[in-house]
């Protein structure tokens with residue numbers, strides 16, 4: 206009996222997916238679909254929050270008041286994205302506390318790109334231009350992802366991401382049109398960020414175990430390699446426009462495929478950073494854990510005060 | 525010297541004396557919001573709760589925005605072709621005029637909240653009055669900043685209440701912050717020569733009229749927070765006349781680093 210009911214629920218679910226009808230929190234969904242989403246959305250939320258650290262690193266040193274204000278508002282946006290995404294993940298029945306614990310324990314991942322350091326002001330330009338650029342590539346298709354709250358969160362996120370990329374490009378522009386020392390700063394940052402950015406699209410398709418199911422469920426819309434190719438095709442002309450050299454000796458226009466051929470990503474480095482051996486993995490998690498632990502008394506105080514207040518109000522009403 | 529202007533004249537119509545006073549004052553306000561904005565921005569990514577991380581970044585952003593308008597006006601008043609960035613990035617610590625309070629380190633969240641609360645009250649009542657200044661530029665800048673400062677004061681007042689009337693630990697931490705920071709609150713209301721002359725000319729309020737409003741607000745919030753208002757505390761001063769604590773040098777070292785390392789470039 207029960208299996209028949211299950212099956213029909215599953216059929217209904219599959220039908221919705223096939224007909225591009227959004228899945229909503231109260232709808233039945235396969236446990237694996239729920240798990241995949243919680244993993245992906247929380248990972249995405251964590252990336253927004255951890256991503257505040259490398260960029261926040263330059264707010265106090267921004268070279269002009271205008272740049273300072275823009276960077277502050279950009280990093281503030283990322284915090285907002287983290288909030289929307291944690292809320293979206295919470296609709297699947299996992300609390301923000303639980304997700305944060307998983308981040309701190311190392312169980313949950315975040316985008317490896319943020320395990321690289323920001324060493325000069327040009328890194329802020331490179332991050333906005335390349336990293337937010339890659340994020341847009343990854344995220345625009347997610348505005349049509351099958352899970353409703355995730356898709357809606359992504360619509361809000363994507364609106365702000367284009368401003369992030371623009372400000373990054375503008376920083377790179379000013380540097381590339383500036384003094385030789387500035388141009389050199391830009392090239393040096395570009396050299397460091399180019400390959401890690403290509404890694405943001407994830408492992409090669411044949412080594413990406415989750416891709417196929419995620420595509421079937423329309424959580425994902427394009428494969429990792431498809432997105433990586435698009436990104437390279439979009440960024441190479443922009444780099445040329447800036448007068449920057451792409452640090453890839455194998456980069457070549459391929460007329461037949463109407464795209465660029467490019468060198469192989471250093472997958473050993475990729476897996477190393479994923480496993481926790483990137484230059485900043487420890488610093489990033491330590492910073493998050495420290496903020497969380499040092500904030501415990503603040504959260505407790507806020508809770509205690511809210512409870513006292515509720516008690517007083519209840520007592521007043523009883524009078 | 526006639527400082528009183530009933531109509532609001534353009535900058536070039538001011539007497540040189542009045543321009544100098546206004547320049548000095550505008551710089552002081554700008555320095556103050558810049559340094560406090562800088563301190564708050566140090567929290568970015570490290571706040572105790574994500575929502576409060578956002579709130580602090582937001583306040584920092586408001587303060588930096590106010591800073592920019594003020595430096596732009598100061599640059600015009602000075603008329604020497606300096607830009608907002610020249611004023612922020614190329615002045616020495618002794619030339620900075622912010623009160624000592626805003627350069628104090630963030631400390632724990634209780635210290636940050638208390639520093640913000642003491643300042644926000646002053647800022648709020650000052651801007652409220654300054655919106656009506658006969659100097660139109662100052663009035664316009666104040667009007668915009670006043671809306672923001674109202675929100676800042678609400679935020680920091682609520683946190684003082686939460687921490688004061690929260691847990692034993694939060695109360696103890698806040699009391700420690702009061703013990704450390706209260707002595708910097710007096711300088712906010714001590715008027716420099718510049719401020720006295722501008723107040724006499726009716727361009728800015730007499731701070732003696734702001735103090736009771738601030739005291740009343742503090743008393744109300746502290747009462748709700750079950751905290752005692754300190755009495756007879758010796759008040760530190762010096763920042764507004766360029767005599768700073770050791771902290772400011774480090775703030776400026778960081779803030780000015782790129783402009784000092786690569787002079788004269790566009791970013």
Ligand SMILES: [Fe+2]
Nearest residue numbers: 253282283286
């Ligand atoms: Fe984001």
Ligand SMILES: [Fe+2]
Nearest residue numbers: 283337366369
């Ligand atoms: Fe972004």
